[in-house]
Structures are given as C-alpha cells and as structure tokens.
Amino acid sequence: MFEIEYKGGNSVWVHGKDLSLVVDGNLASIGLKQPKMPKSAAQLATEKRFLIVDGAEEVLSLEGPGEYEVGPFSIRGIAAQRHIDTEFEASASTLYRIEVGDVSIGIIGNIAAKLSDEQLEGLGVVDILIIPVGGGGYTLDSVDAAKITRNIEPKAVIPVHFATNGIDYEVPQESLDVFTKELGAPVETVSKYKLKNSTALPAALTIYALEVA
Numbered sequence: 001m002f003e004i005e006y007k008g009g010n011s012v013w014v015h016g017k018d019l020s021l022v023v024d025g026n027l028a029s030i031g032l033k034q035p036k037m038p039k040s041a042a043q044l045a046t047e048k049r050f051l052i053v054d055g056a057e058e059v060l061s062l063e064g065p066g067e068y069e070v071g072p073f074s075i076r077g078i079a080a081q082r083h084i085d086t087e088f089e090a091s092a093s094t095l096y097r098i099e100v101g102d103v104s105i106g107i108i109g110n111i112a113a114k115l116s117d118e119q120l121e122g123l124g125v126v127d128i129l130i131i132p133v134g135g136g137g138y139t140l141d142s143v144d145a146a147k148i149t150r151n152i153e154p155k156a157v158i159p160v161h162f163a164t165n166g167i168d169y170e171v172p173q174e175s176l177d178v179f180t181k182e183l184g185a186p187v188e189t190v191s192k193y194k195l196k197n198s199t200a201l202p203a204a205l206t207i208y209a210l211e212v213a
Contacts, residue, residue, distance in 0.1 A: 004193040008167050009032070016100050025037075029050065048063050063094065073100050076098075082110055097124060105127065105129075106130065108129070128158065134161045142181075155202050190209070
C-alpha cells in the first residue's frame, strides 16, 4: 500500500512502506513555506533546481536519467527537453517511471509538449500519471497535458501545477477545471490518493484532484 500527497507546484510525496519519496520538493522556489521532510525519505527531482538543499543534507537526493533502487521504489529516469529550451540545448528535465509493488507511476515535469517514441517506450505501461497542467508558457497547458495523458493511457491521472489559492506562481496558471474539461474523464476530489495494489485501480481513466496538503 502507498499514498500520494500533493504539496503544490509539481511537488508530490509518495509514501511507501518505511520510506517516503519527495518529488520536486523545493516549494520555496514557488514562494511556499518549506514543509519538514518525513523522518524516512529520499528526494527525486525532475530538474536540479527543484531539489531541497537546506536541511536535506542527510537525505538521498536523485536527479537525472538512470536506474535507481530506493526502499520499495524502483525508479527509471529518462532525459527530456524542457519547454523553454531549444533543440540544440542539453536535456535539462527528467521523466520518471516509478514502480512500487505491482503499480507503476509516471512523473512528468516542465517539458516540451511532445514525447518521442523512445521516451514513451522508456515510461512503458503507466498506471498513475502525475502531470502539470497550468500552462501560461511555464509548463504544459491543458491541451498538451491531455494529449500526453491520452498517449500514455494511464488508469489514473493526478494533475499538478494549476491555479491554487495561496500559491502565487510567477506566471498565472489555468484552473484545474480547464484540464478536466479538456480530458473529459470523471473527476474524484480527494485529500490523498491511497492505493493498496493494482486491483484497486479504476477500470477506466479517472482524474484524481488532490487537495494541497
């Protein structure tokens, strides 16, 4: 069993047995108070700037392409171009495939709108997709996020990085409703997404709107 908690921006905490995975945990970068790390945690970042530095000296920090084994998590990082970079610049973002038990999770950061066949193959079959949707030239907008979701074909999608009360993004973000209407899948609003195993996944694509914890 594991649960996913949303902290704002691109940040989610995936709580597994005996270890939590803090993804894009640097919330100070979007003007939020930095929450205290879980007692047993590792951190993972889609870009180096999203790693927590202060107060995380004793925490295992992972960023970039590669294969990692951390507690209950098997992680594959896949290089990706950021939306703000040209094709001649080095890939500065990383897509992740995370396996925990018999469930696979895809993590998408601030990337260019089209995934290559090689990147899709690297992600493989994804049960739960976590993807930014706010647009504004800062991250994927609702149209591109919906296209990527349809290409990956997860059972559950957790949208992040959209307009939220209390978060002052440097670029205005679209509301979550824009994405949900674009994707056209049923929506469930929950405080956390909890899953025991793959048999508890929804039968058809479902959007899980997580409240900011």
